[in-house]
Amino acid sequence: MRVVFSRRYAMAIAMASVAFAAPALAQTKDKNVKIGVLNDMSSLYADIGGPNSVVAAKMAVEDSGLAKKGWTIDVISADHQNKPDIGANIARQWYDIDKVDMITDTPNSGVALAVSNVSKEKNGILMNSGGASADLTGKQCTPNTISMTYDTYMLAHGTGAAMTKAGGKTWFFLTSDYAFGHALERDTTAVINANGGKVVGSVRHPLNTPDFSSFLLQAQASKANVIGLANAGGDTTNAIKQAAEFGIVQGGQKLAALLLFINDVHSLGLKTAQGLTFTVSYYWDHNDQGRAFAKRFQERARNHEMPSMTQAGVYAAVLHYLKTLEQMGGNPHDGKMVVAEMKKLPTDDPVFGKGSIREDGRAMHPAFLYEVKKPSESKGAWDYFKLISEIPADQVAVPLGESTCPLIKK
Structure with missing residues (x-):
């Protein structure tokens, strides 16, 4: 059976289509x-x-x-x-x-x-x-x-890899006890193991901890080459300040500030922060x-x-x-x-x-491995970092072939 549409019916369909499309068109504008x-x-x-x-x-x-x-x-x-x-x-x-x-x-x-x-x-x-x-x-x-x-992959493959390759074969973590700290410790541990290192222990601390003494004593007693700070912001600066009071660096252990910001260094001062190695994707200078x-x-x-x-x-x-x-x-x-x-x-x-x-x-752009300058190397306020190396954009994130993201078609 053949169905014949009248001209009037066809025009009605066309007008209805325009009516339905109009809200969407207006929305995009x-x-x-x-x-x-x-x-x-x-x-x-x-x-x-x-x-x-x-x-x-x-x-x-x-x-x-x-x-x-x-x-x-x-x-x-x-x-x-x-x-x-x-x-x-x-x-x-x-x-x-x-x-x-x-x-x-x-x-x-x-x-x-x-x-x-x-x-x-x-x-x-x-x-x-x-x-x-x-x-x-x-x-x-x-x-x-x-x-x-x-992200934590970038931090781990920047700072974690550099310090392990430089001789920091044994690590002890001070880890902020929430999603960020757990992910950073996990990703850095994978890098340490891949580069022939070993994690000898870890301790988790509450967010916004004022007193790191008990955690630092455990890290010191571990005799690990590197104490990895898997925390950020005020927790990182407090841990570094208190580590200096315990003479941890003077005793031969190194601190790895796995996430360090320019604001942290400004707060600490170059005398305390000098020599710290860290990874960022932006530095003002x-x-x-x-x-x-x-x-x-x-x-x-x-x-x-x-x-x-x-x-x-x-x-x-x-x-x-x-x-x-x-x-x-x-x-x-x-x-x-x-x-x-x-x-x-x-x-x-x-x-x-x-x-x-x-x-x-994941936005893809280079990252940079920096070291905090000595006070004598700084030319003035906010002149805090010296470049060690650049990490190419294609190395800052989990390779897509290894990704667990359900959006990735494999």
């Missing part, structure tokens, strides 16, 4: 964006993120130039207090009530993992800069999350682009500080996000869709330079 900076505003990670991450995000908004093109972009912030449940609840409120499109920063891997799950549930976007766990782009990866700055960005940042930053690696990462994350939305012609308010487009667009910013984002959500 929407030029309203809301960004949430979620981090530690008041505790041990406030210096590496905190209010200055908000400064970095607002700089990226300005540098995008979208406001002059008719876009409305709001930046809000909140303190997750280093508690995953609080971070997750803020994320839900932001997505459901405040209509936030993208969340960024999230130092504290426990919080980052929780917010990543909420972002997937709500089809939002997490552009992680502060959370270090490689699991964010590994076994717990999602199509809504990007890790922009660094590495090149002309980085220096120009840092100078602008410092003028606006709280206490006129130089940007940490993660604050720089927030800038890069927000800038790439906004470039992607501009290329899309508007904001579709569809996290999974936007993340897919961000992965297609090469990254290019004054912080990390040119790079890319893999299908697992």
Whole structure:
């Protein structure tokens, strides 16, 4: 049987199709964006993120130039207090009530993992800069999350490998007892073993520990060549200060600050921090682009500080996000869709330079192994690091062939 459609019926179908398509078309042309900076505003990670991450995000908004093109972009912030449940609840409120499109920063891997799950549930976007766990782009990866700055794999294969190859064959870990510390100890142990070293012991300490004496005594008694600090922020600086009081380095053991920020060195002073080896993906004095960005940042930053690696990462994350939305012609308010487009667009910013984002959500750009200068080597304030070596972009993250990310097709 042959069915014949009348011209009037055909026109009705065509008009209905346009009607259904119109909302979607209007949605993609929407030029309203809301960004949430979620981090530690008041505790041990406030210096590496905190209010200055908000400064970095607002700089990226300005540098995008979208406001002059008719876009409305709001930046809000909140303190997750280093508690995953609080971070997750803020994320839900932001997505459901405040209509936030993208969340960024999230130092504290426990919080980052929780917010990543909420972002997937709500089809939002997490552009992680502060959370270090490689699991964010590994076994717990999602199509809504990007890790922009660094991870525990990078730290382990930078600092851990360098110190083991330099003769640090036995290690004892002081590990922060939450997701980040566990992942960093795990990834560094794998590197130590692969390079012929051995972990002779470890001890886990609570987050934000004021007294490291009992942990340091155990590390000292182990007689390990290297005491690996699998912690960050205030925990790292407190451990280093107290290790100096115990004369641990003078006694022949070395400290491995597996995650060290410029703010930590500024707090410690070169006399205490000199000689520490560590890995970062950004240092303000590495090149002309980085220096120009840092100078602008410092003028606006709280206490006129130089940007940490993660604050720089927030800038890069927000800038790439906004470039992607501009290329899309508007904001579709569809996290999974936007993340897919961000992965297609090469990254290019004054912080990390040119790079890319893999299908697992890991941003790929070089990392650098540095050593803290002696006081006599520094030319002035914030001149703290000297370059040892560069780690190519294709070596900073878990090879895709070894990835446990379910997004990777094998």
